[in-house]
Amino acid sequence: MRCTVFGTGYLGATHAACMAEIGHDVLGVDIDAGKVAKLGAGEVPFYEPGLGEVLRRNVDAGRLRFTTSYDDAADFADIHFLGVGTPQKKGEYGADLRNVDAVVDTLAPRLHRPAVLVGKSTVPVGTAAHLAERIRRDTPQADVEVAWNPEFLREGFAVEDTLRPDRVVLGIDETAGGRAEPLIRELYAPLLAAGVPFLVTDLATAELVKVSANAFLATKVSFINAVAEVCEATGADVVALADALGHDARIGRRFLNAGLGFGGGCLPKDIRAFMARAGELGADHALSFLREVDHINMRRRTKLAELAAQACGGSLLGANVAVLGAAFKPESDDVRDSPALNVAGLTQLNGAVVTVYDPKAMDNSRRLFPTLNYATSTIEACERADVVLVLTEWDEFVQLRPDRLAEVVRQRSIIDGRNCLDRTLWRSHGWTYRGMGRP
Template sequence: MTCRIAVFGTGYLGATHAACMAELGHEVLGVDVDAGKLAKLESGEVPFYEPGLTEVLERNLEAGRLRFTSSYADAAEFADVHFIGVGTPQKKGEFAADLTYVDSVIDQLAPLLTEPAVIFGKSTVPVGTAERLRARARQLAPAGDDVDLAWNPEFLREGYAVRDTLHPDRVVLGVDRALPGRAVEVAREVYSQLLDEEIPFIVTDLATAELVKTSANAFLATKISFINAMAEVCEASGADVTVLADAIGHDARIGRRFLNAGIGFGGGCLPKDIRAFMARAGELGADQALTFLREVDNINMRRRSRMVELARDAAGGSLLGARVSVLGAAFKPDSDDVRDSPALNVAGQIQLQGAAVTVYDPQAMDNSRRLFPTLNYATSTLEACAGADVVLVLTEWKEFRELNPDVLGTVVRGKVVLDGRNCLDVDRWRTAGWQYRGLGRAASEAVVG
């Protein structure tokens, strides 16, 4: 069945969801207040890098299933199914999430709903938000109790967002159990193609749906920081964290995914979401339950400092006057997202200690320049590494993993590589005469000379 859908917010989440809902055959209207972003999307240009999304966008614009507008009135008249996909950034000076944009959607949309409608929240919000917004929407809407609000959290991985939307590993829907509306019925219509694939459809109360997203992110962050804590122990004891991770990863209860030691996680989700989770737990009087997340956050930030220390050591004890090449700026490969990027954070710290730092990333250069305009930027790996005393690999792009150390060795001043993601072939680099150091690997095992 074809639904008429409005998606509020055309950032990473909203634009992806709008295009993919059109790909499922629905008529979709994307809504945003940013005229520049809307103009790009209307012309078939995605304002960020996400593999495969441009093709989906163009296909559905051409088919007439996807349009964009800044008018809430047009959206209310057009659709009876509304998705909230706006950002929930961290509040300045606080751990808590800023719900300004989510609240604004309800405050602007609800007064325009004169007919029955269902609102699905997809933004990551603190537990308890959906219940409050549901009451607010019904209070403001002329249609009153004929407006239902449910929470349908997203589980997108940057670089795989199209696949994760069209073929997710589960669909979670939180509803008000005491006052059930039409949300479950409508969700089954919207996601009928997905459910035909026998993708699990999990219906919960509102609070549980909100917690599914935040607790999933907290668990992933904890797993990453656990292996980075083990990396610290490995460095101190002379062990190898990559072999350790392989060995414990064979245990089905643990698994190998997200056990890659390095400079830690970043991006627009994990860091701010675990901090907001801690803040909300405190508001609920359950702060002791999540105190471990403070150490998860501390470990994550400490790995960045450790990489700066290794760079200083590799430069002879001082970065003053050193020439350092940083390969990678995005917080992860297959993305141009530099929000809370460990790579750029490390590059900035190294520059502050007196080094001349040149950065190259296959996709994130424009975003990097806006965030760190004082760094030097190159248009290729070889240009970035020309005359470098130390090369840092900080984002595990395929082109960096497959670098030829013999070729790179012809342009650098010092053949020293620091592998911030443990993604390089150690033997290949050592055989080519490079001094190699990876996080969580003892210096005696990692350095040639």
């Protein structure tokens, strides 16, 4: 089959490459000529394990191309995926849909035969119906069926999650042409043959599945972080507590890791957009709990900066602080709403000299926080440090040797913002170790 993918950021580039990987001819479309040129040359403009190999293999095989031309895209295929970004509006909680609207407004007039527009972007509920109405109103000559096929990618595992998803959800309008479901079934045939569940819903349900999943995961993270606050007040151990909870099959252990909280380009902005949309629908009370989820998450960042000050004698003024980690999670170079960089910025604002090191996110960090100091290695970042903050759980940091790090720091003090270190090991080497929600 042939398909196009509009938007070649994290979602779009991954989807385009993986659709080519399962045998389809794919055209990726973006208004950024520089990004298109890089991808066309087999270069991924961000870090995602395994994606580079998939991209290059399919570009070389001729199954995957990239363009800035909407005319070429309209002629190339009859199924068009929408994978552009939906960031949070400036000064508001709601999602900014300008990129989505721009693709539809530009593509629809160029479609001269029946087509299916399949959304993958995370959008407020009602967006698909709005787009269908927009096309009918503004481009009545276009025969376009709108469907929604939300993505459930984890950064660091995006290729696996695309090629071996735990489910495929497709929202359709049963009053439309009826083309979407058979086309998507044919496109995903290799996945469905492998036993991946295929769930067909209405448009609104499909849109809600993604934001509901993210809201649930964010709630689970903030729940265990709220419990961590109680553990800190009582001397209990939140890690042992989470292990005990995790044995309950109704709860499970995943996403019950207390620490610095969640960040990135999805969970924070998606739960805020979910709240905003609920308010627009007159159901704001239904999601009011998400405000506390958000507050708990942000509070953990402030808490860690306070712990850093305590470790430096009560004040960060003039202290040397080493920050290990800048990406919001390991195996990613994504620094959007990164808790690690947020803490680095907070400690600097309170007078510390902050030096950051991350295995993959240094360039993105410099662009976002140019006033911080950056090192080329863990050891360099920790030279003469009064406190070391481990804020992203890269394996490189988990495997650090306390004795080696002790040779370069000024004070053997470490704060484990992800509860990923062996506290017994560090304490046995004379370090003052402090975790989150742990004695």
